[in-house]
Amino acid sequence: MSGPFGLPMPLLTDSYKASHYALYPDAQRAVAYAEFRHSYEKDAEDERMVFYGIRYVIEHYVCRPWTVQDVDMAEAFFRTHNAGFTPFPFPKALFLKFIAENNGYFPVRIEALPEGSVVYPHTPVLQIVAEHEYSPLVTYLETVLLMTWYPSTVATLARRARTAIADAYQKSVDDDMAWTLNSRMHDFGFRACTCVEQSMLGGAAHLLSFEGTDTLSAAFFVQHRLNAGRPVATSIPATEHSVMTAFASERQALEKLLRTFGDGVVACVMDSYDYTRALAEVLPAIAQLKLDRGGVLVIRPDSGDLVDVVLQGLRAADSVFGSDVNSKGYRVLRGVSVIQGDGVTPQTLRQIYDATLAAGYSAQNVAVGMGGALLQKLNRDTMSMAIKLSSITYADGSTRDIMKFPRAGSSKVSLPGEFAVCADPGQAGAPVAYRTVDAPDSGDGNQLKIVYDHGPVSGMSWDCFDDVRRRLNDQWACFPPRANAVSPSLLAHQKAVHDDQAKHVYEGAAFA
Secondary structure (H helix, E strand, O other), rough: OOHHHOEEEEEEOOHHHHHHHOOOOOOOEEEEEEEEEEOOOOOOOOOOOOOEEEEEEEEHOOOOOOOOOHHHHHHHHOOEEEEOOOOOOHHHHHHHHHHHHOOOOOOOEEEOOOOEEEEEEOOOOOEEOOOOOOOOOOOHHHHHHHHHHHHHHHHHHHHHHHHHHHHHHHHHHHHHHHHHHHHHEEOHHHOOOOOOHHHHHHHHHOOOOOOOOOOHHHHHHHHHHOOOOOOOOOOOOOOOOHHHHHHOHHHHHHHHHHHHHHHHHHHEOOOOOOOHHHHHHOOOOOOOOHHHHHOOOEEOOOOOOOHHHHHHHHHHHHHOEEEEEEEOOEEEEOOOOEEOOOOOOOHHHHHHHHHHEEEEEEEHHHHEEEEEEHHHOOOOHHHOOOEEEEEEEEEEEEEEEEOOOOOHHHOOOOOOOOOEEEEHHOOOHHHHHHHEOOOOEEEEEEOOOEEOOOOOOOOOOOOOOOHHHHHHHHHHHHHHHHOOOOOOOHHHHHHHHHHHHHHHHHHHHHOO
């Protein structure tokens, strides 16, 4: 048995896919591709998205040799999986054939865009090709490949959050403090995840845009598995409510924090009993100790109106420790700041920073922590990722480019053909999809690169995390918020295929 979590490899798919080998028409070749069908939450102003996570899926779920034991276990399971606990069909003979002839590696070729690529709706982000007797297995891996929706969506959310905070920084933060932007959104989501693996994938996606995290699983995974040991993430000592309430008073708890770690950056949650009184009474009482220790104190509210409590913290800290006005006319607190980690979403994040600037304080005074909203409150429909068959070459050698166009679901229309993705100089290098036969010869060529070819690709190496970060930073900065992601030639081909297929539909041939 070679699958993860004690699962045989043939079961890493949806039940109905096990029957498709017997349902596809006889073919010499089949092609399928993946895309995001719309932007993050259908945002019409900024359609940029981040493609991330294909490396993990390939390494952990695709590039693993199957064994005869896997097939035996799958057969035992399928024996009672059909309705009425009867045998369920699955391609046992095909599985045993590639186990014997291909060292157990699944017999398809997969191309994908580089990790961290910025894409748009309908950009083909990966492509699957199956040939000869294995053509009917072209979509067998769809289930695991589609799981890239999760890290891609988290990466997109985090980058959109960074963009929002960067707007506040541009207005209110001096250039010499711009580096603090990297720590303005902290990952608080480990406990919100359904499993450790989710925390690693989502937490890694967050770290493409920020350095702050309390999700240790992701910080270690990225540093030691994706970045050759080079550190990528940081955090600070901080109290929680259990620590605060373990003392007879919040003042005692805060004094212990400052005496122990107060020469660096520390955070203290201050709403265990009464946030307003804690700011008014405890903060002045520990002021001299804080000054003597010389570090930075981060005040954390965790209840109440999420905007009002941030402003309360800023004003209380200002009255106790003072502030200076920077070159852009905004106040910067002296050795104190506020972090809001309660109820932060992409929407409330903007409210917090808008209110901070409106109150006259620089954005560098405020950080946010995002937990469930970052790693849990999203799903595949957030960017509508899908994999669809796009071309098939039948047994007689004829090729048919195909597409989906449901009458009642225009948002689910797919692209026909086999694709290349090329940078468009006219759109600042944004990716544009072409049919392979129409792709331009100039530029850097097809950005879809082979990442799996009936097994590991000889000589291929994945980009380190630092390089993936740089790619995302560079592309997000220069690509436009919206772009024409499908070439005119492909759009024309799509229309021709649609018209031809529609004719069959309207004439009834599609239902004959």
